[in-house]
Amino acid sequence: MSTPAATSVSTESTRRRLTAQQAETVAKLTDAAVEVLRADGFDGLTVRSVAKLAGVAPATAYTYFSSKSHLVAEVFWRRLAQGVPEPDMSATPAQRVVELLRSIALIVTGDGDLGGAVTVALLGTDPDVEHLRLRIGGFIRRRLADALEVDAQNPGPVVEALEMLYAGGLVHAGMGHMSYEDTADRLTEAALLILKEHQ
Numbered sequence: 001m002s003t004p005a006a007t008s009v010s011t012e013s014t015r016r017r018l019t020a021q022q023a024e025t026v027a028k029l030t031d032a033a034v035e036v037l038r039a040d041g042f043d044g045l046t047v048r049s050v051a052k053l054a055g056v057a058p059a060t061a062y063t064y065f066s067s068k069s070h071l072v073a074e075v076f077w078r079r080l081a082q083g084v085p086e087p088d089m090s091a092t093p094a095q096r097v098v099e100l101l102r103s104i105a106l107i108v109t110g111d112g113d114l115g116g117a118v119t120v121a122l123l124g125t126d127p128d129v130e131h132l133r134l135r136i137g138g139f140i141r142r143r144l145a146d147a148l149e150v151d152a153q154n155p156g157p158v159v160e161a162l163e164m165l166y167a168g169g170l171v172h173a174g175m176g177h178m179s180y181e182d183t184a185d186r187l188t189e190a191a192l193l194i195l196k197e198h199q
Contacts, residue, residue: 026064028054030075035110037072044116047071070128072121075114077132079107081139094195096147098188101166104140105173105184118172140166152179161194 018026025111032054036045051061065071084103087096108115122133144159145152166187173183 006093022064025054025056025060026074029056029071030078031063033068033071033075034114037113037117038111041113042068042072042120045072045117066128067124069121069124069125069126070132071125072114072117073129073132073136076108076118076122077136080104080136083107084143085140093148094192097144097162097191099194100147101162101169101187101191102184105168105169105180105187109180115170115180116174116176118173137163158194162191164175165190165194176189 003049029050032050036053037097040049047056047061050068050071051058054061058130058155065074084100084107087100089096091099108118121129121134141155141159141163142152142194144162145155148155150156150159150161169187169190172178173180178186
């Protein structure tokens with residue numbers, strides 16, 4: 001059974017609100033994109049190849065996704081929104097931040113080239129990717145602000161430092177310099193240093 005947050009993400013698109021049938025089509029496309037990435041990597045992925053695997057007409061696929069970068073960014077957004085829980089307010093602020101950063105770092109673990117593809121995709125200039133980049137950044141900022149019990153509209157230097165930390169860590173991992181598991185550990189260590197300095 002879908003949670004309200006999962007349902008919201010599944011019916012929300014970069015370009016428009018989706019009907020149940022459209023949401024099902026987008027889900028097929030995003031699932032197929034992960035399979036194509038596993039088999040062919042980001043260089044081998046095309047919207048057309050994903051559409052074929054999903055059993056969707058290419059023209060239909062392009063009504064939802066303007067480019068392969070848009071498609072991969074959507075995969076990441078959905079995983080992030082559905083897989084990163086709200087902070088556990090019974091934990092300490094530091095524990096909440098550490099758990100959040102670990103969840104973000106591990107969201108693409110085990111899916112072959114997905115992490116590297118996400119890095120490339122999110123750095124693109126496609127306007128639909130830019131929209132998702134802002135949505136993703138806003139989501140993570142809100143989660144960090146909630147974890148530290150500060151205002152997301154004016155979160156202050158600690159949240160901003162943590163944003164820089166996770167963004168740099170994920171780019172570093174996406175470039176293949178470190179596994180996502182190791183990145184999660186390094187993010188934890190660095191976050192605790194930042195939080196210690198600002199307590």
